[in-house]
Amino acid sequence: MLTIEDYYVYLFPNYHPSRVLTLIYQPFALGTLAILAYNEAKINTRRRNLFGYSLFFISTFIVLVLDLATSGKGGLGTFIGICVISGAFGVADAHVQGGMVGDLSFMLPEFLQSFLAGLAASGALTSSLRLITKAAFDSSKDGLRKGAILFFTVSILFELLCVLLYAFVFPKLPIVKYYRAKAASEGSKTVASDLAAGGVYKQEGSETKNGHDPQHVEQLNNKELLLQNIDYAIDLFLIYALTLSIFPGFLSEDTGSHSLGSWYALVLIAIYNVWDLIGRCIPLFKCLKLESRKGLMLVILLRFLLVPAFYFAAKYGDQGWMIMLTSFLGLSNGHLTVCVLTSAPKGYKGPEQNALGNLLVMFLLGGIFAGVTLDWLWLIGKGW
Secondary structure (H helix, E strand, O other): OOOOHHHHHHHOOOOOHHHHHHHHHHHHHHHHHHHHHHOHHHOOHHHHHHHHHHHHHHHHHHHHHHHHHOOOOOOHHHHHHHHHHHHHHHHHHHHHHHHHHHHHHOOOHHHHHHHHHHHHHHHHHHHHHHHHHHHHHOOOOOHHHHHHHHHHHHHHHHHHHHHHHHHHOHHHOHHHHHHHHHHHHOOOOOOHHHHHHOOOOOOOOOOOOOOOOHHHOOOOOHHHHHHHOHHHHHHHHHHHHHHHHHOOHHHHHOOOOOOOHHHHHHHHHHHHHHHHHHHHHHHHOHHHOOOOHHHHHHHHHHHHHHHHHHHHHHHHOOHHHHHHHHHHHHHHHHHHHHHHHHHOOOOOOHHHHHHHHHHHHHHHHHHHHHHHHHHHHHHOOOOO
16 A cells, blocks of 8 residues: 555545555554464464455455545545555554564574565565556556556455465475474464464374473463563664654655656655665675674664654755665665564574564564654644
8 A cells, every 4th residue: 555655645635645544554553463462372373364364355455446436536435445444454464474473483584584575575566566557557547546456456466366375385385384393392382273284283192302292391471582582672663663754654745846756756665665675685695694682773773863864865955865865774674674583583492483573573563653653743844
């Protein structure tokens, strides 16, 4: 929905959709994930992720139906409908992002890095798709809406593919079955359905490698895990509080008029997504991966210098400066996210890694919520 923001700004010029939709999205995401993280040890991970992916698919389909039913007309009623769907996206995100990060946390760090890079790749892909659809219909009558409809249609197909891949392909991968079986042997109760889907069935009376019943393996609780990793949690909160205080609201509405015209906001969002993807791939090179806990905190705090940098670039600079700063915002966001999330789960048992992954994503979403709230401060002095 962020990628299609130019269409919603056109439909709802008086409602600040790029800000309102993200602000509505986040409480649903954060609240849902808080509940899921609290009950993580009892939740069926397979059902959780399938529900999330399916909800993404259904919600996007409803967005398309709503647009067709209203013939692309704006108005308060349509905007409220879009806001409700945005809340549904938040619920879906909480199920999928927390579930997948938790699931991959007890596997190889490279798996988690790949998933996080995939999130950024999806952003880059949707941005590219949006640019293509806009270009294809830019000169035609009602071209903006036609491009948006094509974008929605392709997005629906991709989301259906995600549901099918997770349901029928992912659980049958040998390496995935191995790590899930290992997590089960360490006391995890959340992977039973995943193992069954992969053709692995837990036998009654099975024991861990140490000869103990998995249910009696001592594990750290959520509070203990959080206290041991509070700096990582704060890192993620600060990373996304800063990023979302600038992206997408400020980039969409407060960067002035430039030679790119209606393409400007889309180009900035696309640039952010591409550099976010690059940043998430950089940690594959061990020499470039930042693992020092103090070093991570220092870099994340220094990153807040981007706030005055964006302010002065928007006020006095040209689009070149804004593009450069947006590139660095995306690059640093992706790189630091992967560094934190792949470093934190090390040294714990499978169930603890799963729980820690959920807790860290909860702080990540908390940072996003704080960021989209702080983003409104850019409107001070500009009126509603």
